[in-house]
Amino acid sequence: MTFNFLMQNFINALQWGSFYALIALGYSMVYSILMLFNFAHGDIFMVGAYIGLGVATALLALVGTSGAALLPGWLILVLTILISMFLTAFVGIIVERVAYRPLRDAPRASAAITGLMIGIILETSNILFLGGSRLKFPQLIESVTYNIGGVYVTNKKIMIVLVSLGLMLALHQFVRRTKYGMAMRAMAYDYLVIPLMGVSMNRIAAMTFAIGSALAAAAGILFGLAYPVLDPYMGVSFGWKAFVAAILGGRGSIMGACIAGFMLGFIEIMTVPAIQILNRLFALNIGSNLRDLIAYSIVLLILIFRPHGLFGEAYSAKLRL
Amino acid sequence: MLLSVKNLQVAYGRIKALHGIDFNIAEGEIVTIIGANGAGKSSTLRAVSRLVPSGKETEMTFAGKDLLKYPPEKVVSELGISHVPEGRRLFGNLTVLENLKLAAFARKDKDGVEKDIERVFGIFSRLDERKTQKAGTMSGGEQQMLAVGRAFISARRLMLLDEPSMGLSPLLMKRVFISLKEINQSEGTTILLVEQNARLALKFAQRGYVLENGNMVLHGDSADLLDNEDVKKAYLGG
Ligand SMILES: Nc1ncnc2c1ncn2[C@@H]1O[C@H](COP(=O)(O)OP(=O)(O)O)[C@@H](O)[C@H]1O
Ligand SMILES: [Mg+2]
Numbered sequence: 001m002t003f004n005f006l007m008q009n010f011i012n013a014l015q016w017g018s019f020y021a022l023i024a025l026g027y028s029m030v031y032s033i034l035m036l037f038n039f040a041h042g043d044i045f046m047v048g049a050y051i052g053l054g055v056a057t058a059l060l061a062l063v064g065t066s067g068a069a070l071l072p073g074w075l076i077l078v079l080t081i082l083i084s085m086f087l088t089a090f091v092g093i094i095v096e097r098v099a100y101r102p103l104r105d106a107p108r109a110s111a112a113i114t115g116l117m118i119g120i121i122l123e124t125s126n127i128l129f130l131g132g133s134r135l136k137f138p139q140l141i142e143s144v145t146y147n148i149g150g151v152y153v154t155n156k157k158i159m160i161v162l163v164s165l166g167l168m169l170a171l172h173q174f175v176r177r178t179k180y181g182m183a184m185r186a187m188a189y190d191y192l193v194i195p196l197m198g199v200s201m202n203r204i205a206a207m208t209f210a211i212g213s214a215l216a217a218a219a220g221i222l223f224g225l226a227y228p229v230l231d232p233y234m235g236v237s238f239g240w241k242a243f244v245a246a247i248l249g250g251r252g253s254i255m256g257a258c259i260a261g262f263m264l265g266f267i268e269i270m271t272v273p274a275i276q277i278l279n280r281l282f283a284l285n286i287g288s289n290l291r292d293l294i295a296y297s298i299v300l301l302i303l304i305f306r307p308h309g310l311f312g313e314a315y316s317a318k319l320r321l
Numbered sequence: 322m323l324l325s326v327k328n329l330q331v332a333y334g335r336i337k338a339l340h341g342i343d344f345n346i347a348e349g350e351i352v353t354i355i356g357a358n359g360a361g362k363s364s365t366l367r368a369v370s371r372l373v374p375s376g377k378e379t380e381m382t383f384a385g386k387d388l389l390k391y392p393p394e395k396v397v398s399e400l401g402i403s404h405v406p407e408g409r410r411l412f413g414n415l416t417v418l419e420n421l422k423l424a425a426f427a428r429k430d431k432d433g434v435e436k437d438i439e440r441v442f443g444i445f446s447r448l449d450e451r452k453t454q455k456a457g458t459m460s461g462g463e464q465q466m467l468a469v470g471r472a473f474i475s476a477r478r479l480m481l482l483d484e485p486s487m488g489l490s491p492l493l494m495k496r497v498f499i500s501l502k503e504i505n506q507s508e509g510t511t512i513l514l515v516e517q518n519a520r521l522a523l524k525f526a527q528r529g530y531v532l533e534n535g536n537m538v539l540h541g542d543s544a545d546l547l548d549n550e551d552v553k554k555a556y557l558g559g
Contacts, residue, residue: 179426186412186423193410195393196370196403198427198475321367321406 004150006273013269014262015157015226018164021261022219023242025171025254026092026212032188032252033208036108039115040095041216042239043122046232048088048217049137049224050126055087056080056138056221077140081163081221085214092213093206101202119235126232134231137224160222167218168258171211175254180207188252192319241268248299250312260310268295323348323511324369324383324479330376331364338364341378342537344530346479346513351505353514353522353543355556356532362515363407365532366481369513370404371396383479398427401478405485409468413457417448417467420456424475434474441470444500462493469497477510486518498525519556523547531556 023045030038038044059079063071071079099118103111126132144155175181187194187204194201223238224230245264249256271291278284303309325345331338339361346352356362367373369381371393381388383400396402412420421441425434442449445466451459456467465485472480482501486494502525504510516522523529523543531539531552539552546552 179422182415182419182423183426186415189412189414190410192372193406195372196397196406196410196475197423197471198394198398198425199423200392200394321363321372 002150007151009269009273010266011151011153011157013266014161015265016269017262017265018161019219019223019238019261020242020245020264021258022164022167022215022222023238024245024249024257024261025168026216027243027246028249028252028254028257029184029208029212031246032254033184033191034100034104034205035191035252036100036111037115037243037246038095038100038209038212039112039239039243040099040118040122041115041212042235042242043119044088044091044095044213044235045216045220045223045238045242046126046230046235047091047122047220048084048213049220049230049234050130050135051087051091051217052080052084052221052224053135053137053230055083056140060138060140073141077221077225080140081218084217084221088217088220089210089214092209095213096206096209101205119239123232123235130232132232134229137221137228137230139228140225156225160226163218163222167215171215171254174211180204184208190319192321244296244299248302248309250309253309253311256309256311263310264295264299267298268292271295271298322346322382323350324388324513325381326369327380328376328378329365329368329381330379331361331368331373332376333373338535339368340535341376342532342535344537344540346511349505349509349511350528351502351512351514351526352528352530353516353526354530354532355516355519355522357556358517359534360532361535362517362532363483366404366406366483366513366515369396369481370402372404394427397476401476402481403472403476403479404481405468405472405483407483408487409464411456411464411467411471413455415456416453417456417459418452420467420471421448421474424471426475428474437474441473444473444503445470461488462490462497465489465493465497466500469500473504477504477508479511479513480504482512482514484516484518485514486516486521494521501525519552520547 023041026041026044027037030036056076059071059076063076095118099114100111103114141156146153175184183199183204186197187201191201194204241264242261245260246257248264249260268291271294272288275286275288275290275294279286322345327343328341329339330341342365354362354365364373368375369388371391383402386400388396388400391400412423415423421438428434447463448466448470451463456464459467469485485497489497501512505512514522514526523546526543529540529543529546530537531546539546539549
């Protein structure tokens with residue numbers, strides 16, 4: 001049980017946390033403006049990963065015929081991320097348009113169930129069109145491992161964490177500094193009177209779904225780089241866990257979603273070394289397959305003491321015109 | 322007529338708030354609708370803003386256009402109708418300046434917006450001092466000034482005001498109403514004011530309508546309504 005071992009886990013936790021945080025942001029942003037959880041969001045992450053796979057494959061095929069020297073791997077990766085974010089944004093826009101907009105005034109439970117249905121539709125469409133077999137995500141960049149004082153870090157891990165942090169920072173700037181970001185913040189505060197400012201609620205809603213879905217697509221591609229096997233159900237458990245992060249962060253809080261995403265990554269990853277330490281110290285025999293049970297019990301404990309999450313506010317009265 | 326409303330019906334689920342009311346306003350006029358709590362005053366303004374749907378037989382035209390063809394955000398940005406809602410409904414998490422800028426969301430004339438923001442600060446100098454403060458932390462009077470300023474920036478062919486006197490001291494109330502009159506005179510802004518404070522409203526407006534349980538029961542010049550025995554008894558405290 002060395003310092004190096006802990007550092008190793010620390011880096012893995014950062015990587016897992018990046019995935020959770022990027023996906024949790026989509027849940028939180030949508031919740032903040034429409035007060036509903038988009039339960040299809042985990043599957044949008046899956047769709048994003050597959051779109052990334054398609055885009056990367058297409059770009060590789062293109063390069064193959066016209067000289068590989070023109071497009072180095074990292075550039076293909078950047079293009080893949082950007083194009084897939086753009087395309088997946090439209091998936092989000094369509095989901096909002098067909099599944100949620102008609103139910104804007106319906107009871108929240110109807111919208112939640114619709115979200116779950118859309119998720120199932122996305123999963124089964126994937127099986128319909130791609131046959132349901134697991135697909136391998138192309139490795140766009142050479143994997144390089146650095147040995148930093150006995151801690152092994154791959155270039156991919158560094159890149160995944162940096163790209164994720166970059167996207168979060170970009171989102172933060174967008175929300176703080178732009179006109180549309182301001183409209184989002186306003187809508188999160190009081191969506192009912194938003195039209196009185198000359199702002200179309202539908203446009204802000206569509207934009208929010210687009211951004212959340214684009215971030216999920218980025219998470220999907222980064223995930224594909226780290227764990228290059230995609231399957232149609234990859235969004236289910238990932239989606240639920242990111243949803244837990246969104247709740248842990250505080251419903252509707254963007255900052256909370258990021259921090260809780262990383263926190264969840266840490267709790268999950270660090271549970272395994274913690275089990276090993278306990279086993280050794282007290283001569284126990286806890287299996288590391290109990291990881292999720294223990295990790296999510298910790299989350300439950302946190303929520304018992306902070307029911308509104310880390311950054312959530314106590315619930316105010318329901319808005320009414 | 323700038324705004325003409327015929328057979329306006331509004332319902333919230335099974336609750337009928339307006340049973341088919343008629344009223345109209347000419348360009349440049351100040352008109353008030355008075356009525357007790359629950360009479361349907363706010364519902365009237367919400368229907369004109371298209372925030373709530375109106376009944377099938379309802380007709381509303383604004384400057385010759387069919388108001389019912391416009392979604393609420395375009396009522397503001399294309400027709401030029403602004404609405405200071407009941408309870409002000411500021412965005413408390415945004416600063417004073419951000420609240421004003423958001424009101425200009427759909428406007429393309431950047432220079433015009435900057436000038437208008439300066440004018441709002443000219444009319445309500447307190448807002449200028451508190452530009453960077455979060456709107457939610459201001460006093461009631463300051464919030465009402467911001468609510469009016471926000472409407473002024475978003476659109477000002479017609480301003481709909483829902484009980485702007487609520488929660489204000491008499492002194493502040495006076496200041497807000499003087500500013501409104503100034504806007505009406507300098508900009509030619511038509512004003513539709515809805516109030517429970519009937520005396521104040523009738524002194525401010527040229528004409529008035531009386532709304533009772535979702536029906537328009539009386540209308541006329543403000544001076545006549547102030548003298549009307551029924552109005553005196555029911556709304557002016559004897
Ligand atoms: N959002 C709403 N949902 C359900 N009923 C409402 C709502 N708003 C108003 N009402 C009802 O409609 C009627 C008229 O209300 P309102 O227009 O607010 O009157 P006023 O502004 O004159 O006080 C009242 O009976 C009120 O209870
Ligand atoms: Mg009212």
